[in-house]
Amino acid sequence: MLRFAQENGHARSTLFAPTVSELNSQGSVHRWYNYLEEFPYQLIEDKIKAYQLPPQALVVEPFAGSGTTLVSANFFGCNAVGFDANPLMTFISQVKTTWQIDLKQYKEIVYQISQEFIAQIAEVDNLSLGQGFLDYMPKKELNQWLSPGLQKEVFLLKTIIDKVENQTIRHTLRLALAKACFDGSYVALCPGTTFYPFREKEEFWDLFAQKVMQIHDDLSQVQQHNHYGYSKLINDTCLNAKAYLEPNSVDFIITSPPYPNDLEYTRQTRLELYLLDFVKNMNDVQQIKRQMVKGSTKLIFKESNSAEFIKGFAEVVKVSDHVYEQTKDKNWGFDYPRMVREYFGDMYICMREFYDLLKPDAHFLLVVGDQTVKGVYIPVCDLLIQMAESLGYRDCRKELFRMRRSTGHDIPLPEEIVILKK
Numbered sequence: 235m236l237r238f239a240q241e242n243g244h245a246r247s248t249l250f251a252p253t254v255s256e257l258n259s260q261g262s263v264h265r266w267y268n269y270l271e272e273f274p275y276q277l278i279e280d281k282i283k284a285y286q287l288p289p290q291a292l293v294v295e296p297f298a299g300s301g302t303t304l305v306s307a308n309f310f311g312c313n314a315v316g317f318d319a320n321p322l323m324t325f326i327s328q329v330k331t332t333w334q335i336d337l338k339q340y341k342e343i344v345y346q347i348s349q350e351f352i353a354q355i356a357e358v359d360n361l362s363l364g365q366g367f368l369d370y371m372p373k374k375e376l377n378q379w380l381s382p383g384l385q386k387e388v389f390l391l392k393t394i395i396d397k398v399e400n401q402t403i404r405h406t407l408r409l410a411l412a413k414a415c416f417d418g419s420y421v422a423l424c425p426g427t428t429f430y431p432f433r434e435k436e437e438f439w440d441l442f443a444q445k446v447m448q449i450h451d452d453l454s455q456v457q458q459h460n461h462y463g464y465s466k467l468i469n470d471t472c473l474n475a476k477a478y479l480e481p482n483s484v485d486f487i488i489t490s491p492p493y494p495n496d497l498e499y500t501r502q503t504r505l506e507l508y509l510l511d512f513v514k515n516m517n518d519v520q521q522i523k524r525q526m527v528k529g530s531t532k533l534i535f536k537e538s539n540s541a542e543f544i545k546g547f548a549e550v551v552k553v554s555d556h557v558y559e560q561t562k563d564k565n566w567g568f569d570y571p572r573m574v575r576e577y578f579g580d581m582y583i584c585m586r587e588f589y590d591l592l593k594p595d596a597h598f599l600l601v602v603g604d605q606t607v608k609g610v611y612i613p614v615c616d617l618l619i620q621m622a623e624s625l626g627y628r629d630c631r632k633e634l635f636r637m638r639r640s641t642g643h644d645i646p647l648p649e650e651i652v653i654l655k656k
């Protein structure tokens with residue numbers, strides 16, 4: 235079991251001072267909590283430089299996820315605003331962009347936590363742990379994610395962390411707890427959300443200790459520079475961005491939005507949503523799902539009506555009809571044509587919402603991939619460009635980012651950067 239020394243001399247990172255570019259490209263801070271769908275840190279740096287964004291420029295990330303855009307934007311002196319419909323992701327991004335932590339106090343608190351955890355873990359079966367995620371998370375799901383022993387260890391550590399008074403440090407430790415819990419769980423996110431109950435996993439405490447030390451080491455390097463930008467996170471749908479930002483105020487938008495690939499983001503993050511008290515039941519989960527761009531059939535509700543906005547786009551209607559033809563005689567897949575229409579309707583609203591918020595001549599970059607849905611090729615990038623042009627964006631084009639293979643088909647799928655200018 236990894237143990238913490240109360241005072242362990244100089245952090246190794248004080249021996250040399252990496253540049254901000256080195257911090258970014260080596261994944262400092264980014265690696266605290268990674269997301270399967272995140273995009274490369276280097277890309278954000280390249281674009282901030284290519285578009286010559288000055289210090290204090292306002293960068294917006296409509297689909298913040300694990301915060302790649304925000305962390306890189308802050309590294310290079312830009313301020314950032316990030317939206318995410320999932321409260322876990324705004325929490326993660328907020329922690330990952332909060333670098334003013336007293337590291338001496340952090341180490342002392344971590345030492346006390348480790349002492350308390352070690353003292354109590356042997357007795358964990360006899361402890362009365364009170365109410366919490368173990369009671370709220372549906373039993374079947376909980377047991378799919380975590381072994382019975384791990385459930386108790388995680389709950390004990392959470393109870394100890396929740397008593398930490400310094401809010402910034404408590405939040406940072408809650409991120410470390412969530413990541414260690416996820417990494418110690420039975421889940422693998424590829425393909426889909428799959429559970430492997432017999433897979434050997436590293437000890438939970440060691441995973442937590444490594445994460446806590448990684449955060450400490452990264453921060454001690456990051457704190458050697460002091461000209462960073464700041465981030466603000468908003469837990470709401472970005473389709474409602476005008477409620478939070480002034481017209482003509484945004485210098486740059488770069489994002490990797492959901493794709494119409496049937497990925498349901500609350501499923502991937504279900505464990506952490508319950509663990510960190512963001513949800514207490516399936517109703518709470520449903521509320522989050524209702525706010526999401528409908529790139530999955532599981533995100534469509536009776537009242538969903540974004541499809542209204544794509545009626546004038548013949549190409550979108552055509553691909554949706556094509557998907558219908560592929561699925562109409564089957565007893566599966568009947569929701570997919572609707573998903574395609576709802577998805578493009580949501581992306582239309584998103585691009586319309588941000589048009590007014592961008593400064594004149596400012597750019598909106600979307601890293602997005604073409605997709606196949608039930609065997610039908612969906613030229614996502616071209617369809618987004620058509621919609622963007624109708625909204626008044628100029629010089630719309632795409633730049634190849636990389637090629638992927640679709641699962642189940644042998645069709646190479648381009649992933650492109652769609653570039654729009656106000």
Ligand SMILES: C[S@@+](CC[C@H](N)C(=O)[O-])C[C@H]1O[C@@H](n2cnc3c(N)ncnc32)[C@H](O)[C@@H]1O
Pocket residue numbers: 269271272273296297298299300301302303317318319320323470471472473489490491492499525526527
């Ligand atoms: C592809 S991921 C973004 C990954 C991100 N670029 C990163 O580096 O981690 C898409 C994110 O969009 C969020 N999302 C989906 N619909 C949304 C909406 N309507 N408004 C804001 N966020 C949304 C999901 O919760 C998910 O975190």
